[in-house]
Amino acid sequence: MAKFSLYLLLLLSSQYMLVIANSDPTNFIKTSCRATRYPALCIHSLLTYATTIRKSELQLAQVALGISLSRARSASSFISKLAKRRGTKSREYRATKDCIEIMGDTVYQLSRSIKELGGMRRRFNGQDFAWHVSNVQTWVSAALTNENTCIDGFSGPAMNGNAKVAIRKRVLNVAQVTSNALALVNRFADRHGGEETTNLP
Known part of the structure; x- marks a missing residue:
């Protein structure tokens, strides 16, 4: 009887711990991030943002896109200031100017994505959901392509200045968080594509 009581106590404890783990937003984030290319x-x-995200896959994707947008704006501002510095090589200067334009497009595409995803709290049927989430996926993918194009513009042995190092570091970070955001958008789409709910989680 004592052994059975101990077994029952251990079973109930493990079930309780499982419930706590599954209700923990930090655990939800860690589990969701396994689907990304850069989980750490x-x-x-x-x-x-765990308290904001809670266990909402929609909120998770929105916050991830918001982080991408914030870092894209920061990188764009940094590159714009760098372009005004004197002594930059002509080829580096052209690549920097191109990158400013590219990052401007990235900011626009990510902004549109966040707005589109935010509207998905309303009721959509399967076809409407697919249309709206497809828009988001297209814009975020384009933003990711833009970021990689900016980085590629500084490739080659002739581009070894300080501008290259500084810009590549920041834009690479933007590309990585954007890649993660896209993975989380795709995860949200896969999990809710067949639903017809008024308030998505």
Whole structure:
């Protein structure tokens, strides 16, 4: 009888711990980030927003896109200031100017994506859901392509200046968080594509 009581106590304890783990938003974020290409960065960037995200896959994707947008704006501002510095090589200067334009497009595409995803709290049928989420996926993919194009513009042995190092570092970070955001958007789409709910989780 004592052994059975101990077994029952251990079973109930393990079930309780499982419920606690599954209700923990930090655990939800860590589990969701496994679907991304850069899981450690994903977890690090999203944990601060755990109370906002809770266990909502829609909210998770929105916050991830918001982080991408914030870093894209920061990178764009930094590159714009860098372009005004004197002594930059002509080829580096052209690549920097191209990157400013590219990052401007990225900011626009990510902004549209966040707005589109935010509208998905309303009721959509399967076809409407697919249309709206497809728009988001297209724009985020384009933003990711833009970021990689900016980085590629500084490739080659002739581009070894300080501007290259500084810009590549920042834009690479934007590309990584954008890649993660796209993975989380795709995860949200896969899990809710067949639903017809008024308030998506």
